[in-house]
Amino acid sequence: AQSVTQLGSHVSVSEGALVLLRCNYSSSVPPYLFWYVQYPNQGLQLLLKYTTGATLVKGINGFEAEFKKSETSFHLTKPSAHMSDAAEYFCAVRRSGAGSYQLTFGKGTKLSVIP
Amino acid sequence: DSGVTQTPKHLITATGQRVTLRCSPRSGDLSVYWYQQSLDQGLQFLIQYYNGEERAKGNILERFSAQQFPDLHSELNLSSLELGDSALYFCASSERQGRGGYGYTFGSGTRLTVV
Numbered sequence: 001a002q003s004v005t006q007l008g009s010h011v012s013v014s015e016g017a018l019v020l021l022r023c024n025y026s027s028s029v030p031p032y033l034f035w036y037v038q039y040p041n042q043g044l045q046l047l048l049k050y051t052t053g054a055t056l057v058k059g060i061n062g063f064e065a066e067f068k069k070s071e072t073s074f075h076l077t078k079p080s081a082h083m084s085d086a087a088e089y090f091c092a093v094r095r096s097g098a099g100s101y102q103l104t105f106g107k108g109t110k111l112s113v114i115p
Numbered sequence: 116d117s118g119v120t121q122t123p124k125h126l127i128t129a130t131g132q133r134v135t136l137r138c139s140p141r142s143g144d145l146s147v148y149w150y151q152q153s154l155d156q157g158l159q160f161l162i163q164y165y166n167g168e169e170r171a172k173g174n175i176l177e178r179f180s181a182q183q184f185p186d187l188h189s190e191l192n193l194s195s196l197e198l199g200d201s202a203l204y205f206c207a208s209s210e211r212q213g214r215g216g217y218g219y220t221f222g223s224g225t226r227l228t229v230v
Contacts, residue, residue: 034218036218036221041223042223042224043117043119043205043221043222043223043224044205044207044219044221045117045221046218046219046220049218090158101146101148101163101170101171101209102148102160102163102171102173103148103160103218103219104160105150105157105158106157107157108157108158
C-alpha cells in the first residue's frame with residue numbers, strides 16, 4: 001500500500017520568500033508522484049508530476065519538485081512566493097504499472113502568503 | 116473549466132435521505148474516480164469505473180454506490196444519509212485507466228450538507 005505524509009498542515013511565508021512544502025511517501029514499488037493545488041471552493045488542479053526520467057520536475061506557476069528516492073521525498077518548491085500562491089497543496093502517490101490507478105493523497109498543506 | 120462537470124454544486128438534505136451526485140468526465144476519458152474530502156479524513160478514494168465497469172474500490176460505505184453509464188457519465192448514490200456524510204465529493208477522470216502516470220483531472224466538486 002502507498003501512503004503520503006505532508007509535514008506541516010499550515011505553512012506561512014512572506015511574499016517573495018522561498019516556498020518549501022514537504023512530502024514523504026511510502027511505496028513498495030516505484031511510485032508516480034503528483035502535486036495538486038486547491039484554491040478555495042474549487043477542485044484540485046495538477047501542478048506537476050513525476051513518473052520516470054529526470055528527477056527534477058517543473059510545473060505550472062513556477063513550482064518545481066525533486067524526486068529523491070533515497071529520502072522517499074518529493075518536496076515542492078518555488079523560489080519566490082506570490083500572493084496568488086495562497087492555497088492548499090496536496091501531494092499524492094500512485095503505484096507505477098498496471099492494476100492500481102487510484103491516487104493516495106496526503107492530508108494537505110495550507111500555504112499562507114504574508115504581504 | 117477543467118472539462119469534468121459535476122452537478123449539483125451544492126446539496127443540502129436531511130438525515131436518512133438519499134441523494135445522487137452526477138459527473139461527466141472530460142471528453143475522451145474512460146476512467147472516472149470518486150473521492151470524498153472532509154476536514155478530518157482528508158481526500159479519501161471511494162471508487163473507480165473504467166468504461167462502465169467497476170475497477171477499484173476504496174473506503175466506500177455500503178450505503179454508497181456508483182455506476183458509470185454507456186455515455187461514460189457517472190453517478191454516485193448516497194443513501195440513509197448521516198451527519199458525518201457531510202463533505203465535498205469530487206469526481207476525477209483520466210485516460211485509459213490512468214496508464215502512463217497521467218494525473219487526474221478533477222471536477223469542482225459537490226458540497227453535500229446533511230442536516
